Amino acid sequence: MAEVCLALVVVGITAYAVLGGADYGAGFWDLTAGGAQRGGRIRGMVQRSMSPVWEANHVWLIFVLVVVWTAFPVAFGSVFSTLAIPLFLAALGIIFRGTAFALRGHAATIREARVLGATFALSSVLVPFSFGAALGGVASGRVPVGNAAGDMVDSWLNPTSLLIGVLAVLTGAYLAAVFLADDSVRAEQPDLARAFRARALGAGAVTGLVAVGGLAVLRSDARALFDGLTSGGGLVLVLISAAAGAVTLALVWTGRFGPARFSAAAAVAAVTVGWVLAQRPYVLPPRLTLDAAAADDTVLTTLVAGLGIGALVLLPSLWYLYRLVLQGRLDQDYEPLDQRFRPLSASDERDAGDAGRAGGAA
């Protein structure tokens, strides 16, 4: 039963990394889109793509938390006390991201939209980085069992954490660019599709390079994790992930964005499973094993049964949502974000220039 619950956690992390990660990645492209006018079209596309789905995507995070604390309570308590700082930062980022995004839809002037947009976009980078850093602390064996028993700083400010944090941001950006390219095609905006294609290719290449280079970081900082990833099942899944990443690049290159969605998701899923295999049998390496961490069998059985019954309601609902979305039935009319407001005046031009420079500096 412990394995079943671990599998549920892996499914949840993967779903959140793919769907939630893409929403954060969309925020990354929003951040780097340039001045109000130049970036308005990109931002409009981000707004349109994310609006109907981001809340449902975000719930995967809740799912992961709930399954972990019910099935592996000691691990949950240990992780959340030692890694309190990055997890608190992630929580703050989640507040800012969600609120700013929801409010931007109601902004009445370009100035309001810009402030809210910057908040949304910056927190979209903060959240995946913080989660990645926390994950790196666990994977590199820096979280011992106990109430804040680990080092509050070194547990997440270390080479492995930085690597995984950066990779999380890049992966999200890559996924988002692929998804947004496909959405742009459906919205009949070929120039936007080209823009996102270029971003997808760039982000994909950078992500791949950082991932390969990162192996050297893992080798020196987290030897056990490195060994797990370069042998046995871990290695197989790393190779699958790399292959899926390459296939995605090829699909994006040739403009087949629809299938690229799935191969990109497969790449993320493979590397998540690979990580779990690499640190097997530990939940919190180097001591707490899966069996020791798992709750009583009655609890695990009730949890799985409860989730199973819930899935009977949930899965058809999800299927209905994504079907409506992919059919374009819930599509909002596309409009560049800056054009919702009154015609730009001279002072706005000046402001737009400022924001463009600020965006460039970031």
Next chain:
Amino acid sequence: MPDAGFLTLAVEQVDGALGRTGGPDALVARRMQALSLAVHIPIVCFGIAFPAMILFVEGLYLRTGDVTYKALAKRWSKVALTLFAVGVVTGTILSFEFGLLWPNFMATFADVFGVGFALEGISFFVEAIFIAIYVYGWDRLGRRAHFLVGVPIVLSGFTGSFWVLGVNAWMNSPTGFTVVDGRVTDPRPLEALLTPNLGHELAHMYLAGYMVTGFIVAGVYAGGWLKGRRDRYHRTALVVTLAFAALASAAQGIVGDWAGRRVADSQPVKLAAFEGLARTQAGAPFTIGGIYDADRGEVRYGIHIPKMLSLLAHHDPNARVTGLDAVPPRDRPPVNVVRVAFQTMVGIGVALGLVGLVFVLTWLRHRRLPRSRWFYRAVVAAGPLSLVALIAGWVATEVGRQPWIVYEVMRTSQAVTRADGLEVGFAVLVAVYAGLAAAVAWLLRRLARRPPETEVAGAPATEASRA
């Protein structure tokens, strides 16, 4: 006072899976948790009650074809979606805080009650899905399909609060596990989630959701009414919200009595703190107002009504009511906080009931809204007051449970994190929530000012658009 005079604890206390001692800052952690709950719970009220009101209005539209109803339902649904989005993040913060602030509580007991949150998570997921389809599906789905899409939102709002309150009821009357040598063994999740306290907590909170949502939304339109906005659109909004709020207020009177008697039975010390009752006695008086003086063991400057507490708590004027002296001082909650919160809740609740009564009587006799401007001023005030009562009620029950996080089994001070810097986190969170509150207020004002969408009868939302 001899120890023998104290109640014996129902269950053995636990050591905690992450160690016997907690951190030094339980008070800061409690304040942080209280702040986050105070932000989240009002939004939950809208999640519980607003979808039902929206569907009611959309149902009126389907029956009559009157586009005023459609415009109103559409406007409300957009507000509901925005509040839901804010609720998604504030709810996430809460689940983070369980681990960030109370790691030892989670490590020790999350297996016992965690399934409740798993089921709540599913409800929440379903709610997120259908609220998105509902709001983005206006004029894109068929009329009947659109209405039906709203039904799961109402149902999942109910099941979600059911499971969360199941966990809270468990914290107040913990069962479903055994303590052996300070370790929690033999967890029985379903027994833990379906405790006898769930019934009244659920009913009490569910009705509170309708009261808060009803009075806040009514307050917005009553403000408009006072400024002369009295067309059909505004009148419909007022009648619907006031009707829901008034009916809920009336029912809350009955449920409140039930809840009080349940607390008297299962958590007598909490009830003693509600009332500032120092000594166990028969024919206990009820005291309105005043301040509890712990040294003297009595409430000073209050109005005493003889035998009233015995009557309220046990429906018998001579019944014996447990006082604070039943447990040693270290096991008593801070009496004045709990008592002031409790009396605030009851006082405001009664006032809100009277506002509702005026509305219902006028409506039944004349089929119209009251004419007095004072009525509308009262409704404007009722919105914020209902929020105060809501928070006060939660303060009463949560602070009234102290010093226990799990009643008589685990102390709050044992559950808290040993991580440093809680004060910093608290200060940051205060600033963030202040910003969040300002942003939401800004948005609601903007939405309220915008003129209603003009709906054209029989336009796009037809079966044809489904093809």
